[in-house]
Amino acid sequence: MIDAIYFDGISARRHPVTLMLHKGVAAFHGEEVRRSIKLSRLDISERLAHAPRLLRMPDGACLEVNDPGLDRLLRANGYRDPWVVRWQQNWPLSLFALVSLLAALIAGYQWGLPWAADNFAQHLPASIEKKIGEGQMTLIDERYMQASKLDPAEQVRLRRMFAKLQQPYGEKVDYRLEFRDSRIGPNAFALPNGVIVMTDQLVQLAQDDRAVMAVLGHELGHLHRRHSLRRLLQAAGVGVVMHMFIGDVSSALAALPTFLIDQKYSRDFEREADQYAIEMMQANEVPLSPMADLFVKMGEARSANRHASAEAGEDDADDEDEEEAPVNRRGSKQRNTWLDYMSSHPSDDERIARLKAADDGK
Ligand SMILES: [Zn+2]
Structure with missing residues (x-):
């Protein structure tokens, strides 16, 4: 038996009572009150160091118990804290x-975010992809590109x-090839709406x-696996794209970094796109070494350009940043930003070797 205070739930009056717990039933009595109720019907507050339990x-009636002996009584009656x-x-x-x-x-x-992004990408209506791609193209055109100066006949x-060229895997990927004159150097990328841009x-x-x-085969590979959209979803989050469903697309896009031309695909994505290019070129008997050679040339041109920048007295110390956020950097300091295929496509010796080996393996 322990002491408790009973409140009837109507008035604030305290009724001192004596409480007994037995066989799963709580029974208490005082001067003006006598009640019993099954333990299972009670809502018992959690145990805190210095507070009474309710x-x-x-x-709506309530018992307030200060006696620590309540714990033991509750346990003896089969009650366990949640x-x-x-x-x-x-x-x-x-x-x-x-x-x-x-x-x-x-x-x-x-893992969860890429997984959700990939799943979402697979089920995104084509109309949304089209809007995203068009929005990105507009942004890129405004900031980095001008109409191509290549001879139209050459285009x-x-x-x-x-x-x-025959596409691999027996699937036809729709695309549209656009040429642009760019101030960001040699580059090529694929937008979610199926546009491949080559500078x-x-x-x-x-x-x-x-x-x-x-290189076009590689970009078609990115389209085939929807890399651009998946990367966008991973970076921006599904929420931003959901916003495109319901809200104004242009405002959602304005909030996004124009990361596309600086798009850092994961190595896995790059490998998949390379593999696609290899399959496609082999099916059409086009060697891959010229692509590997182009990468080598790009690497050389890139380091030469960096060197030139450094000699021109430009602050070249935070080059890593330049690769991470070329867009933000724009305007703050008009420097010779060498945004190229190499920076968005981390091209290591292993990759070049793989392309060359594809020729030998034939
Ligand atoms: Zn790529």
Whole structure:
């Protein structure tokens, strides 16, 4: 038997009572009150260090218990604290819960987000992809590109040449090839709406149709696997794209970094796109070494350009930043930003070797 205070739930009056717990039933009596109620019908507040516990009844009445003996009585009657409460009162378990939560968050970021982005990308209506791509093209045109200065006949010739090539995996990927004169150097990229952009500077640097075809094949590979959209979703989050469903697309796009030309695909994406290019070129008996040679040329041109920048007295110390955020950098300091295919396509010796090996493997 322990002491308790009874409140009837109507008035604020305190009724001192004596409480007994027996066989799953709580019974209490005082001067003006005598009640019994099943333990299972009570809502029992959690145990806190210095606060009384409350036993609430369905009709709003309530018992306030200060006696720590209540714990023992409750246990003897088969009552157990909810598991959350038990965990809270056990610090190793609390620590474990915290670490688990952190692990879940990290795993969610590492695998869950790409997974959600990929799934979302597979089910995004084509109309949304079209809007995203068009918005990005407009932005890129405004900031970085001008109409191509390539001879129109040359453009037609390259378009036809690529269109004649057979696509691998027996699937036809729709695309539209656009040429642009750019102030960001040799570059090529694929937008979610199926537009492949190639800069005049890349065509000029390549000096070889076979290299141009292989780079286009690589970009078609990105389209085939929807890399651009998946990367966008991973970077921007599904929320931004959801906003495009319901809201004004242009405002959503304005909020996005124009990361596309600086698009850093994951190595896996690059490998997939390279593999696509390899399959496509082999099916059409186009060698891959010219593409590898083009990459080498780009690498050389790039370091030469960096060197020139450094000699011109420009602050070249934070070059890494330049690669991360070329867009932000624009305007703050008009420097010779060498944004090229190499910076968005981390091109290592391994990759070049793989392309060359594809020729030998035939
Ligand atoms: Zn790529």
